[in-house]
Amino acid sequence: VLVEPQKFDEAQGIADSLLSHKAVVINIESCNADIAAKLIDFIGGVVYAIDGSIQKVSQGIVLAAPANIDIASELKHNIETNGDEEIFAWVTRYNHRGDF
Numbered sequence: 001v002l003v004e005p006q007k008f009d010e011a012q013g014i015a016d017s018l019l020s021h022k023a024v025v026i027n028i029e030s031c032n033a034d035i036a037a038k039l040i041d042f043i044g045g046v047v048y049a050i051d052g053s054i055q056k057v058s059q060g061i062v063l064a065a066p067a068n069i070d071i072a073s074e075l076k077h078n079i080e081t082n083g084d085e086e087i088f089a090w091v092t093r094y095n096h097r098g099d100f
Contacts, residue, residue, distance in 0.1 A: 006031055008038050014064070015046045023069045029060035036060075 001017045003010065004027045017024050026043065028036040043064050047054045051067040065071050 001025070003027065004030065005039055006035075008035050008042075011039050011042045014039075014043055018043075018046055018050060018052060018064060018066050021066050021068050023063065023065040023071075025057070026062045026064060027060065028062065 001014075001022050001024045003014055003017075003024060005011070005014070014024050014026065024043075026039070028039065031039070040062065043062075044054055046052075047064050047066075052069075053065050053067075053071055055063045055065075055071050057063050063071060
């Protein structure tokens with residue numbers, strides 16, 4: 001599923017897709033930075049709850065996948081090697097710069 005959310009209200013539809021065992025590509029390039037950060041926080045929580053995974057594809061594009069879809073990711077490697085490092089540091093860094 002490919003989505004380009006503009007409002008936080010669209011987060012529930014993204015979560016529903018994940019709960020239906022579908023991977024979601026989220027394009028937040030044209031989204032307001034505050035809304036984008038809230039969306040990623042919410043979707044990150046959903047992904048955690050369903051034991052899925054989330055991966056930055058490029059600046060402003062994120063792939064979220066349920067547990068039934070395995071995405072080879074740098075994120076998994078970072079979790080294994082840098083367990084104490086903030087996993088979503090790139091979200092925080094871009095949000096502060098307004099680069100979403």
